[in-house]
Amino acid sequence: MSAKKIKISVKVNGIQHTAEVEARLLLVHYLRDVLDLTGTHVGCDTTQCGACTIMLNGEAVKSCTVLAVQADGGEVMTVEGIGSMEQLHPIQEGFWEKHGLQCGFCTSGVMMATMGLLQENPEPTEQEIREGLKGVICRCTGYQYIVGAIQDAAQRMSEAKRGEEIETLHAGGGK
Amino acid sequence: MIPSTFDYVRAETVEDAIKLLVESEGEGKLLAGGHSLLPLMKFRLTSPGTLIDINHISDLQGVQLKDERLVVGALTTHRDIIKDQLVQEHIPVLAQTARQIGDIQVRSRGTVGGNIAHADPAADLPGVALALEAEIELQDEDGKQRVSADGFFFGPLLTALPETSVLTAVSFLIPPMHAKSVYVKYEHPASGYAVVGVCAIAGKNASGKVDFIRVGINGVSDVAYRASAVEEALLGKAVTEENIRKAALLATKDAEMSGDMFASAEYRSHLCSIYTERALKQVLL
């Protein structure tokens, strides 16, 4: 067995990290064990539960099925990077407001999958949300309030966007 | 679950990848999105000595219109397919199928080349590839060649892809303008794979007779297949519910149904006809 280490450089939540890793190191373990970003979880071993979902180069992916070396040169966003208590991301606000979580284990992944979903479809219908959640498993909530949380988040995001647009408009008009 | 150790090398060009494959003496495997390979490696069902990462080969990306066909680079992801303008314009069924693969996250990483090369009989693309008379473009030390999808899939995870070849692209037939197409799928509730998936592409002439028909089916047997018996039964026939129903009953004729814990061969066979009927009705009625 040869376990030559590979040097990788990944921007995670805006911070550039370099490390020498085994080629087989899964991205999720790089995040959890090397960078101590333990908000991303592992819930299965068949690429189904989605607890490990993160954004890689702007796309929602399951980090248990990506090698850390495949993220070399890329940008990763995890739950730790989307917002903070001082400034929650609208998705975080939605999940809190609408009781979109119970035990909280799948939650980071579900929120990151939501980010992928809303990016593709900013104003999804209830059915589109449910279909968009195919890649996550939650055992606690029965999904109903996750769906509600995503509807809430979508609304917050579109309101924020509209707000920005109006602001831009006003700024333009003032000139 | 954790994969065994392996060497990791990055190929910058297709030629590079071929050279590395040859050098690995059967121990090497190409790594694209990794969504077929890594799950197997995590369970140690396969333990390649070397992974040759082809993600950085820019030639393998994207969709092009060439000789009345759409040529899809092997590294094009399912997500890319869904968003691609050429696909939407010329072969919408390809996007419609891609939307039914896995989930949002899987579609971000899973690639067309990986899906075809992996040849999972329950995957969604093989049936569509057969219906769209896909040609699989391969390249090895001796150069490029094309293999028809019809002769490409041998069995579960078995294809005509030689060990030292790189699957570079898949080209799909652009169906005639008047033909409509659809992929209907009965999804396994746990895995999301197809219990049955039927791609039907068909059109009728001015007098209401079927003048173009292609049916590709995956999920029901250990290899995806083209339902020739269905096609023959309908071609030249008037479009009636009765004709469609009768033809759909022939959907299982070109393959041996397989069974598992979720659906027996008998039930799959039944579903196969029902879903073929539904697909045909959608495109012909």
Place this chain on the structure above:
Amino acid sequence: MASMIGMRVKRKEDPKLITGNGNFTDDIKLPGMLYAAFLRSTHAHARIKRIDVSQAVELPGVVAVYTGEDLTGKIKSVPTSWYVPGCNLKAKDRSPLAVDKVLYVGEGVAMVVAEDRYTAYDALNAIEVEYEELKAVTGQEAALKDGAPLVHEDVKNNLAFLWKAGDVPDEAFTNAEVVVRERYYEQRVVPNPMETRAAVAQYNSGSGDMTVWCTSQNPHIHRMVYAEVLGIPESKLRIIAPDVGGGFGAKIGVYADEAVVAYAARHLKRPVKWMEDRKEHFMATNHARDEVIEVELAGKRDGTMTALRVRNTANMGAYLSTMGAGVPTICFGLMVTGAYAIPQAAVEVYGVYTNTTPTDAYRGAGKPESAYQIERAVDAFAREIGMDPVEIRRKNFVPKEKFPYDTAMAVTYDSGDYMLTLDKALEIADYEELRREQEALRKQGRYLGIGLSTYVELCGLGPSKVAGAIGLQFGQWENATVRVHPSGKVTVLTGASPHGQGEDTTFAQVVADKFGVPLEDIEVLHGDTQMIPMGWGTYGSRTTPVGGAAVAIAAERVTEKAKKIAAHELEVSTEDLEFSDGIFQVKGVPGHQRTFQEIARSANMAWNLPEGMEPALEAQSFFDPSNFVYPFGAHICVVEVDSNTGQIELKRYIAVDDVGRVINPMIAEGQVHGGLAQGIGQALWEGAVYEENGQLISGTFMDYTMPKADFFPVLETAFTETPSPVNPLGAKGVGETGATASPPAVVNAVLDALRPFGITHLDMPLTPEKVWRAMQKGRKEA
């Protein structure tokens, strides 16, 4: 200030969880920490002839490899904790790792400890085990037969116990106008919390202190059992359940694995971590249900039900797990008559050893099975006499004026108004209209089905003296400490250790309501045996009715003391004071008052306390309820069956539950939704399947269907509130209602849809093929 009870407030536990700052067991990282991985049996029944670990030990990074023999005499076996009396129970302890024989696929055979997770997995592959395969038996009925392979050589016919309760003379059936006889198989399911089991153990070889962080629903129970297993006194053994990612019963169980991890930490003098992977979880963590239930229900043509006899042949797996024997006996058996005033009932339960993963509690534990058999049998009875399923229920309900009601199974239902929930559910569903729609659709060849389930369950474990009488080796009271700091901020300690139920919020609401202080001023702590005096955990819907009640009582005690201090300071008697919105006010004298915070400071400073009063403002409660609580409700499921394929479309699901007083409707609704998803999951999709040789063939999320978001319509939920007289909150427990009520509602709905095909029985899960085959048969026969 409005009462905090009944308010939809956002959860206090969420900020850390939505920002990725939760602290689950696998998130813990200690200096010098090693990683463990288990080699598990690949055979269901085999003799271990040889284990060769020599290659594994040689691998760089491997620190130790333990086999069963290595542990013999070092740590003890893990016993069951429920010795159900009077049933000739033959309990078999599980050795920490298998010695000589393995009895099910997934049983621990060896444990590797390495410098990192990846090396530990490599080492597993380097261990060679030579097995001599023995004939295995996986089904309980097959295992009972003479000549079946014996799981434990000295347990004849694999009969772990035979439990009987109640007595009904044969005449009750032979002389009855109507008798329906039914046979149901409650399939085996896997609880599958999203966080698998995990443990981190740290040992201080100087002090002898051992700390184990683990995924526990009841850390004090884990401490009690592991103290014995590890030979470490409770005073030196600290169990911490940090954030726990769901349990559903699977984390009540005390397993051997965590003890082996702790042993290694002590042996190697370094912290050791282990986390199950999902494939391992499927084999190594308790399964549930797997019961063959035979029902005989007798009654009159007018719909009156007169006698019930039930036999349950329960698959216990290879060992009796922690609560294993109690589930199909006490939890199931005592509730067989459901919501109905059936005057005579009897139950017998065969507990059977097989070469499968042990079964234990899973959301509802015994009550879903009980509700299933009676709700299906009642429907069968109604069908037999041509009565509407609503009418037969109305006719046989325990009437509201009869509570507290002593059932034929000798339990006392605390309070209830079964008609109320049924009426409300029918109204929400618009039952009459649904029946009309069903009729109209049938004419078009479409098959709509409407199913009912009017359940009652036993929750809120429970009086400790009852626990003792039924052989449960636990107390069932609950502890709470309410501590008021000098600033008036409050810390609440509870022994009911949660894992997603939202106690940080609901218990804070209980306290906020008492003290009139803002919710932000209250912190609820749990899960650490060093911090919490004692407690029995979260399961059996006991959190609010027992744990919450303890909090309410302790808070009341604090209020009483505070009032005395306030009266003393204001120089009035306590009768002259009223306390509301956090202010002690002298009646009729505006401005003459003390705030709760002022009294908190006074109490803690103790500069001027009433004569003889001790300082500080803190109270405890060790609340032991006088009875269980009995939530109830009416659920209606509407399905449409595709007659071509057998696929079932869930069109509507209406759940009206009465869980007594609701503390936080939002959280209660979430509990109902989650329970429904699991119950409907069992009815339609889930099922653990063993091959005859004992291989688990539904051992990943690829084959075992976990319900997903797009499987469900919007669930329509509502509550009625009939307070329980058993605890000061009037609460009944909400966690298990959905899982208990929904399987029969769904199956009854599907059978209702399939009536035109003459189909009267199907076993769960109602997979499309099963339904399709039944329809094919029905068509042929017609």
